[in-house]
Amino acid sequence: MRTISTHILVAWLALPVGASADMVTLFPSKDNTLFEDATGSISNGAGDYLFVGRSFQPDNRRALLSFDVTAIPSGALVESASLTLHMSRTQTLTSAVSISAHRLHRAWGEGSSNAPSREEGAGAPAQTGDATWLHNFFNTSTWTTPGGDFDALASAMTSVGGLGFYAWSSPLLAQDVQDWIVRPDMNFGWLLLGDESEVPTAKRFDSRENPNLSFRPTLAISYTTVPEPATGAALLALLATARLRQRRADAFASLPRSGREESFLELRGDDPRATLGVFAR
Numbered sequence: 001m002r003t004i005s006t007h008i009l010v011a012w013l014a015l016p017v018g019a020s021a022d023m024v025t026l027f028p029s030k031d032n033t034l035f036e037d038a039t040g041s042i043s044n045g046a047g048d049y050l051f052v053g054r055s056f057q058p059d060n061r062r063a064l065l066s067f068d069v070t071a072i073p074s075g076a077l078v079e080s081a082s083l084t085l086h087m088s089r090t091q092t093l094t095s096a097v098s099i100s101a102h103r104l105h106r107a108w109g110e111g112s113s114n115a116p117s118r119e120e121g122a123g124a125p126a127q128t129g130d131a132t133w134l135h136n137f138f139n140t141s142t143w144t145t146p147g148g149d150f151d152a153l154a155s156a157m158t159s160v161g162g163l164g165f166y167a168w169s170s171p172l173l174a175q176d177v178q179d180w181i182v183r184p185d186m187n188f189g190w191l192l193l194g195d196e197s198e199v200p201t202a203k204r205f206d207s208r209e210n211p212n213l214s215f216r217p218t219l220a221i222s223y224t225t226v227p228e229p230a231t232g233a234a235l236l237a238l239l240a241t242a243r244l245r246q247r248r249a250d251a252f253a254s255l256p257r258s259g260r261e262e263s264f265l266e267l268r269g270d271d272p273r274a275t276l277g278v279f280a281r
Helices: 005-011 169-181 228-253 257-267
Strands: 022-026 032-036 048-056 060-066 075-088 097-103 135-136 156-160 164-169 190-193 203-206 219-226
Touching: 005 257, 032 048, 048 075, 048 097, 048 190, 060 075, 075 156, 097 164, 164 169
Parallel strands: none
Antiparallel strands: 022 219, 032 060, 048 060, 048 203, 060 190, 075 164, 075 203, 075 219, 097 156, 097 190
8 A cells, every 4th residue: 555755745734825836848958869889879969850669670779858947946846747759650550668768867968960861760970969879978978888877767657559649757757857956967857768678669759859849849847836934844855755766766676677567557656645746655
């Protein structure tokens, strides 16, 4: 049985009657695709598309997205967050695949690389500052682990099938945004990870450079602006949830993939009291 964390409940109860509820929808400040490549020299920073999953070649693709949340007041409490992307091409016409969003641990870049073909699936030669499979910034800085440095615990997961819009939303995704509001220097965005166990599972999503504005990625954030007296309780809640997240991440990393998906589903609570969206079991 799930119960709400005591510190989270304290912060929720501490909200004054006059607290202001707001919502903002953001476009990415940058995005890119990591193309699996032994030389780490392929990217698509300025391309119209992002790619996730395993291609026919076969090699893997992972999408990166980052959003600037500094316009949200530092004392705000995030109630929900939803990441939405438009999937415009698929190599699996009949079956859906799970794609998870993982919090990134290092800064990365979006350079001027732009795949020449309409499909863009092969990427383009990486340019200065691009993120690649080996580099967080081409060609001056590398990831600790090829393919990106990210949290083993998925912040959100969704099943992607046919063409259309897909959303990633969960308490942990909202907590990522909350953390970035408090610590903007730790905001490195998310990595989208697909099914890399078989061929083909690749999905093409429209990027922030896509000419169709309505197809570009968005992040919708609902938050409450907290007056100064409630700030102390909010900070206590953030500290408690950060510790809880680390414990879950350690336990989650030891699970097989099937166990990770089951555990993730158990974390997806819809309790309306979960202002910060993190539960203790």
